Amino acid sequence: MSMPTEQLYTWQRGTNVPFKTRVSMGKVVDARPLFMFGFNPDVQNVEETVWDHGGVYAYPTSAIPMTISSSSAGTNAVVSIVGLGAGYVEQTEIITLNGQTPVTTAKSYLRINGMSALTGTVADSIYLGAGVVTDGIPATVYARIINGNNRSEMGLYTVPAGYELYLDRGNVSHGSDSSNAFITARLMFRLTGLLFQTAAKVALNNKFVDFVFDYPVLLPAGSDLETRAICSKAQSNAVSTSFQGMLVKTEI
Numbered sequence: 001m002s003m004p005t006e007q008l009y010t011w012q013r014g015t016n017v018p019f020k021t022r023v024s025m026g027k028v029v030d031a032r033p034l035f036m037f038g039f040n041p042d043v044q045n046v047e048e049t050v051w052d053h054g055g056v057y058a059y060p061t062s063a064i065p066m067t068i069s070s071s072s073a074g075t076n077a078v079v080s081i082v083g084l085g086a087g088y089v090e091q092t093e094i095i096t097l098n099g100q101t102p103v104t105t106a107k108s109y110l111r112i113n114g115m116s117a118l119t120g121t122v123a124d125s126i127y128l129g130a131g132v133v134t135d136g137i138p139a140t141v142y143a144r145i146i147n148g149n150n151r152s153e154m155g156l157y158t159v160p161a162g163y164e165l166y167l168d169r170g171n172v173s174h175g176s177d178s179s180n181a182f183i184t185a186r187l188m189f190r191l192t193g194l195l196f197q198t199a200a201k202v203a204l205n206n207k208f209v210d211f212v213f214d215y216p217v218l219l220p221a222g223s224d225l226e227t228r229a230i231c232s233k234a235q236s237n238a239v240s241t242s243f244q245g246m247l248v249k250t251e252i
Contacts, residue, residue, distance in 0.1 A: 023246060030249035034165060036114075037242045038155020038227060043183065047230040050155035050172070050185070050241040053144040057156055057226065060142070062086075063110040064130055067102035068095055071136040072123035075099055079126060079145070080118055084111040088222045090160035094118070097126065100136035111158040111224075115143040116151040123147060155227040155241040159219050163247045166216035170200065170243035172227060173208040180205060183239055185229040187211060192222035216245060 017025070024033050038050040049057040063086040068079060081093045085108055093107050097120070115128055125146050131139025143152045159165045172185040182205040190196040200211045219225060227241035 020246075032247050033244070034157065034247050035242065035244045036155065036157045036225075037153055037240070039153040039238070039240045040155075040229065041238045042236045043229045043231050043239045044236060045231050045234045047228050050227040050229055050239050051144075052146055052149075052153040053141045056228070057154075058140060058142075059224065060110055060130075063108040065108050066105045066112075066128055066130050066142060067133055067138055068097060068105065068126065068128045069100055069102040069133055069136040069138070070097055070122075070124060070126050071100065072125075073099035073136075074123035075121060075126060077117040077120035077122045077126065080116050081105065081109075081112065081128065081143075082114045083107075083109040084113065084158055084160055086110060088158065088161040090162075096120070100133075102133040102136075102138070109142070112142045112154075113157055113160075114152050114154060115145055117145055122150060155243075157225045157243075159221050159223045159225075159247070161221045162249055163221055164250055165219040165223065165225070165245050165247055167219060167225065167243060167245040168213050168216040169245070170211040170227070170241070171209060172202065172204070172229065172239065172241045174204050174206060174229075175238045179233065179235065181231050181233040181235060181237055183229050183231055183237060185209075185227060185239065185241070187241075187243065188226050188228060189217070189219055190224040190226075191220065196224070196226070221250070 040050045128143040129138030129141040174183040184203045187200040188196045202209045229239045231237045
């Protein structure tokens with residue numbers, strides 16, 4: 001499947017709109033933009049995924065129902081879940097929370113690509129996961145919303161069925177303390193059924209590094225994309241990441 005032809009779209013007023021803007025506007029058939037952002041406030045000397053819950057992200061091995069709950073009894077937010085079901089089929093769901101009491105999703109999920117609070121009150125954190133729930137926190141966490149953000153901050157993504165992802169940019173940034181600790185970060189991908197591979201790797205200290213792929217990296221449906229980082233010292237360091245590209249529908 002080839003990418004849509006790059007061209008300009010002319011508004012009725014005669015204004016030329018760049019191709020990527022047209023994609024964001026929904027003016028390009030069978031294509032849509034992707035932007036993911038992740039943040040990990042506590043990267044130490046063990047490699048972790050750059051996401052807001054910390055640790056190396058654990059992917060479900062099959063599509064499963066999940067529970068959503070909060071670490072605070074005062075949370076009654078309405079939350080939107082974006083994920084993939086069996087066969088990597090894209091699906092969404094909206095759930096109203098009941099404080100620390102877990103609410104089970106109506107759908108089963110193989111992957112979670114994001115979660116956001118739409119309305120209501122978010123007190124402390126919201127957790128989506130599986131296993132025994134203790135004080136509103138499940139044994140295995142697949143997404144988290146920290147109070148004040150109103151959305152998950154996950155430096156990972158899985159390409160849904162029926163699409164190809166053309167990855168053209170990624171970045172990572174590090175905020176260091178006075179002891180000059182440095183971060184080694186990796187942008188990684190995994191094709192369905194295979195091992196993770198490193199697409200880009202950098203070491204940085206209190207810096208921002210941009211990865212620009214002039215020839216976009218093609219990731220087919222079912223591919224996992226993730227940023228991981230490790231600190232040179234056993235101390236807390238904040239790391240953020242983002243990556244972007246274009247999702248293009250594949251021919252059937």
